[in-house]
Amino acid sequence: MDSLLDSAPCGFVAVADDGTILEVNTTLAALLAYTRLDLEGWHLQKILPPGGRIFYHTHVFPLLKLQGHVEELYVQLRTKDGVDVPMLMNGVRRDRGGIVNDCVFVRMFQRQQFEDQLVQARRLAEEANASKAAFLSMMSHDLRGPLTAISGHARLLAGGLHGPLNQGQLDSVARIQEAGEDLLFMINDILDFARLEAGHVEVRPAAVRVAAAVTRAERLVRLRLEEERLTFSSHCDADTAVIADPDRLQQILLNLLTNAIKFTRPGGSITVSCDTAGDRVQLRITDTGIGIDASQLTRIFDPFVQLQADTTATRGVGLGLAISRDLARAMNGELSVESEPGAGSVFTVVLPVAP
Amino acid sequence: MTGNGIVTRNNVRVSGRGTRPMLFAHGFGCDQNMWRYVAPEFESDYNVILFDYVGCGKSDPAAWDEHRYATLDGYAQDVLDVAAALDLHDAVFVGHSVSSMIGLLAAKRDPSRFSDLIMIGPSPRYINDEGYVGGFEREDIEGLLALMDRNYIGWATTLAPVIMKNPERPELAGELEESFCSTDPHKARRFAETTFLSDNRADLAHAPVPSLILQCSEDAIAPVEVGNYLARTLPHTTLRVLRATGHCPHVSHPEETVAAMKDYLGR
Numbered sequence: 312m313d314s315l316l317d318s319a320p321c322g323f324v325a326v327a328d329d330g331t332i333l334e335v336n337t338t339l340a341a342l343l344a345y346t347r348l349d350l351e352g353w354h355l356q357k358i359l360p361p362g363g364r365i366f367y368h369t370h371v372f373p374l375l376k377l378q379g380h381v382e383e384l385y386v387q388l389r390t391k392d393g394v395d396v397p398m399l400m401n402g403v404r405r406d407r408g409g410i411v412n413d414c415v416f417v418r419m420f421q422r423q424q425f426e427d428q429l430v431q432a433r434r435l436a437e438e439a440n441a442s443k444a445a446f447l448s449m450m451s452h453d454l455r456g457p458l459t460a461i462s463g464h465a466r467l468l469a470g471g472l473h474g475p476l477n478q479g480q481l482d483s484v485a486r487i488q489e490a491g492e493d494l495l496f497m498i499n500d501i502l503d504f505a506r507l508e509a510g511h512v513e514v515r516p517a518a519v520r521v522a523a524a525v526t527r528a529e530r531l532v533r534l535r536l537e538e539e540r541l542t543f544s545s546h547c548d549a550d551t552a553v554i555a556d557p558d559r560l561q562q563i564l565l566n567l568l569t570n571a572i573k574f575t576r577p578g579g580s581i582t583v584s585c586d587t588a589g590d591r592v593q594l595r596i597t598d599t600g601i602g603i604d605a606s607q608l609t610r611i612f613d614p615f616v617q618l619q620a621d622t623t624a625t626r627g628v629g630l631g632l633a634i635s636r637d638l639a640r641a642m643n644g645e646l647s648v649e650s651e652p653g654a655g656s657v658f659t660v661v662l663p664v665a666p
Numbered sequence: 667m668t669g670n671g672i673v674t675r676n677n678v679r680v681s682g683r684g685t686r687p688m689l690f691a692h693g694f695g696c697d698q699n700m701w702r703y704v705a706p707e708f709e710s711d712y713n714v715i716l717f718d719y720v721g722c723g724k725s726d727p728a729a730w731d732e733h734r735y736a737t738l739d740g741y742a743q744d745v746l747d748v749a750a751a752l753d754l755h756d757a758v759f760v761g762h763s764v765s766s767m768i769g770l771l772a773a774k775r776d777p778s779r780f781s782d783l784i785m786i787g788p789s790p791r792y793i794n795d796e797g798y799v800g801g802f803e804r805e806d807i808e809g810l811l812a813l814m815d816r817n818y819i820g821w822a823t824t825l826a827p828v829i830m831k832n833p834e835r836p837e838l839a840g841e842l843e844e845s846f847c848s849t850d851p852h853k854a855r856r857f858a859e860t861t862f863l864s865d866n867r868a869d870l871a872h873a874p875v876p877s878l879i880l881q882c883s884e885d886a887i888a889p890v891e892v893g894n895y896l897a898r899t900l901p902h903t904t905l906r907v908l909r910a911t912g913h914c915p916h917v918s919h920p921e922e923t924v925a926a927m928k929d930y931l932g933r
Contacts, residue, residue: 328918329911354911356886361802362809364886365862366817368913369695369763376917377699385816387809423816430815 693763697723703920721853
């Protein structure tokens with residue numbers, strides 16, 4: 312071994328296929344409190360901790376043999392005193408008077424600590440997310456019971472079951488009912504989101520005609536379109552069909568239409584169009600609304616993100632778009648957005664075309 | 667699931683000109699690519715079948731089931747599903763490492779599918795126990811899991827799809843281009859836990875078909891003591907100690923491995 316390699320500021324080992332150490336440089340031998348002569352002729356696994364031996368035989372060696380190289384592997388080498396030293400390893404298999412695996416090791420104490428923190432933080436975040444989803448699901452279930460009672464009894468009161476109400480009482484009961492509906496809407500969103508997060512949403516795909524689905528959704532929001540004096544038009548071929556869960560597609564369309572209404576000023580328009588490209592159908596919901604700032608565009612599909620409407624109080628908890636995108640993905644589709652502040656937004660749902 | 671569904675789910679590959687089926691099952695670590703040097707040697711006489719367990723190689727990611735693959739029985743069901751999809755009977759099952767026990771579990775559930783089990787580097791339990799040498803302590807397995815966790819940080823660039831460069835076997839380049847050893851970190855970790863924390867010693871005495879144990883002479887994962895234990899405990903078994911060292915003789919010493927298998931099958 313030339314003196315440059317022998318004293319280079321990194322460890323070097325040449326290993327035969329059977330794991331025998333053929334050469335080792337002084338830097339690595341000294342780091343492990345051995346001499347070069349101690350190590351040469353040993354099996355590499357003598358300087359690996361037990362877990363590392365498994366990793367070597369199940370990953371490192373097969374990769375070197377079949378792939379010819381490994382890069383950026385994290386390994387630990389064990390010193391003579393039994394201390395495990397974290398190392399970053401690169402290896403290449405080559406023929407230099409016989410097949411050898413040339414491996415380089417760089418000590419990485421600080422990076423290990425940093426990675427430990429990252430791994431730990433990721434685990435905590437995953438756990439927190441799992442418990443959040445479980446909590447949301449449980450809470451939504453628990454809230455629905457009393458809410459059903461409130462709405463039910465308000466309906467009974469309004470229906471005059473306990474005698475006629477005066478106008479003031481009727482107004483109050485109507486407000487209770489309205490607030491109950493709003494609350495139920497939000498709770499259903501949270502429950503849906505929790506289910507999607509936990510992967511518990513069942514999707515039953517079928518062939519769905521897009522034009523008919525758009526008409527159904529439009530019917531449900533027609534009153535609000537009229538209230539806001541918005542023009543609605545749909546340009547979807549009657550025969551265009553997608554593979555989707557009809558109820559879930561309806562939910563996505565309703566969400567997108569409700570959003571478009573919410574963010575479009577009176578007198579504006581909302582247009583739905585459909586295009587088939589290859590095996591996908593693109594369903595575009597275009598509005599002439601206030602648009603979305605570029606800085607917000609990447610975040611709007613994140614859960615609990617609320618865009619600021621310039622109208623009055625917004626309904627919902629900021630889950631509609633997160634749910635819609637998750638649902639689209641669960642149906643092998645996608646939901647995306649393009650927007651320009653002041654000019655409006657285009658939400659595009661892509662779904663597989665029905666054959 | 668239909669037969670075709672299983673073939674896609676487990677990325678089943680069939681080759682060979684013989685009629686007797688030989689089913690190769692990879693161990694923990696990579697996928698069916700590990701049989702690259704051995705399986706072709708049996709194509710002239712056998713119907714050779716390779717597959718990836720769900721969670722490995724090019725299996726269908728959507729087929730993963732956390733509960734099912736928390737025990738080796740879930741993996742044994744993969745073997746039985748493949749056997750049923752191809753209507754295999756009297757197949758020679760070749761399992762590496764943990765797949766030896768997976769094959770045993772599958773054979774116990776449906777012996778008609780298998781004629782023999784060839785076990786390469788088998789171990790019924792990796793962790794030492796009273797009166798039993800498995801080779802590892804529980805904290806050693808924790809060490810492996812920690813090592814795997816950390817290597818997933820760089821998974822995308824290291825163990826993920828890569829272009830194979832093998833100076834010795836340039837003809838293989840391209841074949842493995844997309845999938846070699848690539849796997850989902852979470853599923854690989856679960857496979858490691860299921861593998862190394864399993865204990866199948868109680869299943870050994872009920873092996874319904876004869877077996878061959880291929881034991882490497884110096885195997886850090888399945889030491890010779892384990893091979894001897896298996897030879898004492900498995901009924902109708904043959905222990906063959908290879909000159910090969912390491913844990914993957916089918917990768918490191920394919921000629922010796924093939925010869926030992928052929929010896930056994932031709933007996």
